[in-house]
Each structure stands twice: as structure tokens, then as C-alpha cells.
Amino acid sequence: MTDTAISTTALTKRYGSHQALNELTLSVPSGEIFGLLGHNGAGKTTIVNLLTTLMEPSSGTAVIGGHDIATASNQVRRSIGYLPENVQFYDNLTLAENLLFFARLSGVRAPGARIRDVLEFLDFTGRENHRMGTFSKGMRQRAGIAQAIVHNPSVLFLDEPTSGLDPQGVARLREIIIALNTDLGMTIFMNTHLLAEVTKTCTSIGILSSGTLIYQDSVAATLDSFPGQESLEDIYLHIEAGQRS
Numbered sequence: 001m002t003d004t005a006i007s008t009t010a011l012t013k014r015y016g017s018h019q020a021l022n023e024l025t026l027s028v029p030s031g032e033i034f035g036l037l038g039h040n041g042a043g044k045t046t047i048v049n050l051l052t053t054l055m056e057p058s059s060g061t062a063v064i065g066g067h068d069i070a071t072a073s074n075q076v077r078r079s080i081g082y083l084p085e086n087v088q089f090y091d092n093l094t095l096a097e098n099l100l101f102f103a104r105l106s107g108v109r110a111p112g113a114r115i116r117d118v119l120e121f122l123d124f125t126g127r128e129n130h131r132m133g134t135f136s137k138g139m140r141q142r143a144g145i146a147q148a149i150v151h152n153p154s155v156l157f158l159d160e161p162t163s164g165l166d167p168q169g170v171a172r173l174r175e176i177i178i179a180l181n182t183d184l185g186m187t188i189f190m191n192t193h194l195l196a197e198v199t200k201t202c203t204s205i206g207i208l209s210s211g212t213l214i215y216q217d218s219v220a221a222t223l224d225s226f227p228g229q230e231s232l233e234d235i236y237l238h239i240e241a242g243q244r245s
């Protein structure tokens, strides 16, 4: 693992004539919990789709954990985990069966032991033989994280991880994200609209506006740099408004 977990250079994505991502140059050091903020349609999911190799860029490059997304996509896929906004499972199978399926797909050696560790870490011991179709939204998100980390990735991408969760579910997921970072050493890259959560969870942020990165700094420096603004939400709106004026 290099000291830079994620770096992009002039990463660009066009959908037909629409430029969704405009020469993104971004660097996320290893060990960060990076929150990517931006209005609807800013290009956040596009970035995650490019970095997780689900989509190819129109131009530009990106390197994850030392591997280029274009020339070493298999190594990239081995070093990342991904929790999409709407995670899918085989609902007729149990949690353990779902995890075994994904562990085998990812080539995990000794999957039984690894799955037991992941279930314990995510507080699922005793529920592994329940069918996924019986799980609540909060449990499905936690199971989605189990699925995303079963092959022990070094970088984890989360797309709107707390979307649709109740306050208890949001708090629980926050604890898990922080534990993945501090206890397991994973670098986290998350897209989110919940700015109060970003303040509690993330170590650094980037703001994307209409496909362009307009801001990047640590959360602590950001909160210090705008003394007139009370919260990250106010700072975000202030930066965005400056972009539009």
C-alpha cells in the first residue's frame, strides 16, 4: 500500500455530449475517511463508478493503492470494496450463504474463517443463518458492508451509506465506518448529502460542483477556515454560492 490511497489526474467522463466529470485531479492519502459532497447531478456517483472500474473514463487517469484503473483493473478490484446506494443480495439465501458466494467470487482463501471474522466485527454473530429477505434496511446496509469487506480491501467506497436509515441506524453505521478506518486501517471514500454526518465521521472533504472539484481540505481545517459559518452545512452552502456568483 502506498501513502496515497487514491489519486486521479485530469479524470474526465462524458455521457454523449454531456460532460459529467471535468478533469478531476484529486489525491486522498491512505488512512483518511474522505467525504465527497455535491449537489444532485454533480458527478459523485460517476467518480465512484470510474474508481471502482465499473465504467471507463473518457480521458485522464486514476491510481488506487498503486494500481492504475485502466492497466491494472483486476488489482484495483482486489484492493477495493464497494457499497452501492442500493445493495443487492440473494434474499432467499442466508447472510452467511450470501457472504460465501461473494467470498468465492473474490477468490478469498479460507472463506469460512474470514466470514466468521467479518460477521463478528459487524456484530452479526447469531444472525448469520437468517435469510436476507428478513433483514431491516439498517441490517441490510451492515450486511452490505460485510459483503464489501469480505476480501479484506484496503480502500472502501460507500455511496450514500446512510440514505434511508433512521437516526439509530445512522449512528450505528457511523460507528462501523470509523471502526473500519481505525481498527482495520481501511481508507474510506464516501459520497453523502448528510453534512452533519460528515462532520462526525470524515477526516477530509471534497466538494464537487457540476463535474468540477471546487474545494478539498481536512474537516478540521475547513471548520477553522470559515469563522463566520456555524456548521459544515453553512460552509458548504457558502462555497457553493461562491461558485455560482
Ligand SMILES: Nc1ncnc2c1ncn2[C@@H]1O[C@H](COP(=O)(O)OP(=O)(O)OP(=O)(O)O)[C@@H](O)[C@H]1O
Binding pocket: 015, 018, 020, 038, 039, 040, 041, 042, 043, 044, 045, 046, 047
Ligand atoms: N448513464 C448516463 N447517461 C447519461 N447521463 C448520465 C448518466 N449517468 C449520469 N448522467 C448524468 O451525469 C451527471 C452526473 O451524474 P451522477 O449520477 O454522477 O451525479 P451525482 O452527483 O451522483 O448525483 P446524485 O447526488 O443525484 O446521486 C448528471 O447530470 C446525470 O444526469
